[in-house]
Amino acid sequence: MHQSLKLAAVLLLSTAAATASAQKYPTKPIRLISPFAPGGGTDQLGRLIAVKAAESLGQPVVVDNRPGAGGAIGAEMAVRSAPDGYTFIIVSATYAAGSAYKPPSSYDPIKDIQGVAVLGTTGLLLTVHPSVPAKTVQELITYARANPNKLNFGTVGRGSNVHLALELFKLMTKTRFVDIAYKGGGPAMTAIVGGEIQATAMSIVPSMPHVKAGRVRALAVTTAKRSPYLPDIPAVAETVPGYEASHWYAMWGPKGLPKPILTRWNQEVVKALSTEEASTRLKAEGLEPGVGTPEQCQDMIRQTIEKWRRVMKEAGITPEHG
Numbered sequence: 001m002h003q004s005l006k007l008a009a010v011l012l013l014s015t016a017a018a019t020a021s022a023q024k025y026p027t028k029p030i031r032l033i034s035p036f037a038p039g040g041g042t043d044q045l046g047r048l049i050a051v052k053a054a055e056s057l058g059q060p061v062v063v064d065n066r067p068g069a070g071g072a073i074g075a076e077m078a079v080r081s082a083p084d085g086y087t088f089i090i091v092s093a094t095y096a097a098g099s100a101y102k103p104p105s106s107y108d109p110i111k112d113i114q115g116v117a118v119l120g121t122t123g124l125l126l127t128v129h130p131s132v133p134a135k136t137v138q139e140l141i142t143y144a145r146a147n148p149n150k151l152n153f154g155t156v157g158r159g160s161n162v163h164l165a166l167e168l169f170k171l172m173t174k175t176r177f178v179d180i181a182y183k184g185g186g187p188a189m190t191a192i193v194g195g196e197i198q199a200t201a202m203s204i205v206p207s208m209p210h211v212k213a214g215r216v217r218a219l220a221v222t223t224a225k226r227s228p229y230l231p232d233i234p235a236v237a238e239t240v241p242g243y244e245a246s247h248w249y250a251m252w253g254p255k256g257l258p259k260p261i262l263t264r265w266n267q268e269v270v271k272a273l274s275t276e277e278a279s280t281r282l283k284a285e286g287l288e289p290g291v292g293t294p295e296q297c298q299d300m301i302r303q304t305i306e307k308w309r310r311v312m313k314e315a316g317i318t319p320e321h322g
Contacts, residue, residue: 025085025261029060032251033089035074037067041285045119045249046090048281052272053265070098070159079107083256088116088265093161093247096301100308101159102320110305114257115297117269118290119249120282123223124165124201125208126236127216132198137220137239140199144175153177154188154200159320162188164308165201165222165245167315172240192216203247204230204286222246229286248304249287250297262294 032050034043043065050061066074071094081087099109126137132151134140144151155163158181166179180197182188189206191197193215201222208230211218220236221227222245236243251269253262272278273289282289290297312319 035071085261096304120287152197154197
């Protein structure tokens, strides 16, 4: 047989085998990695999807919590797994920020993954302590320019989504703040309520009780447009055109997943997120439901990582290694 015909036959057989395998899929339990401790947003979304998908797929979908290194441990496990549809991971926008700030040394955070679906998107809520004489984003910018490095801005650590959102704000508004890093949103929120810091940008849900009680003042959301849950609070972009720092949750698997399995999982996630239970959960987290194809998910992850790389370069922040 001619060499090219042999190659064509091999390719035909391998394609047929992959298709047959996908048609029988799944034949064993599926692992869904949650790269953070139980109880957080990533874990809760993972468990909701796992239950709904298991009912439809006829096999258990097991949530496997692998916390550590800001989600990097779980991400590497997912990248290293076989692309056979039996291991996936749910990540937040922290994955993109962390990948830009501290690039993984053993894999490419864009090219070695395959996006499956966007689960939901939200923004951060820019708030200030009542002692700050600013009731709008423009007033905050004016005050910060007049008082460079006088305002302490709380973040949840170097290389976090909040930290890079601050760096983007500083670049686009030509302002200077002092970055005070805390180990999580809880401590940062306690700090602004107590007046230890003067500004921060945290998730909408834990921020709102303090806003309603008058302990902090909400200035804007960091999404490109206003949140449907907070229609009276403007977006930063209304004052600073082009500013956007979204927080999102997405599901991906290792590069090389068969197209039929990828399509099946995208459909399963869409189905799971369209239930009343999921709608209630998303609303409680201030999340707008995710939509779109695996390709759109992949693009969102890529664009976010590339964006934070650009911000770091412009801000003169050197990526950490090791």
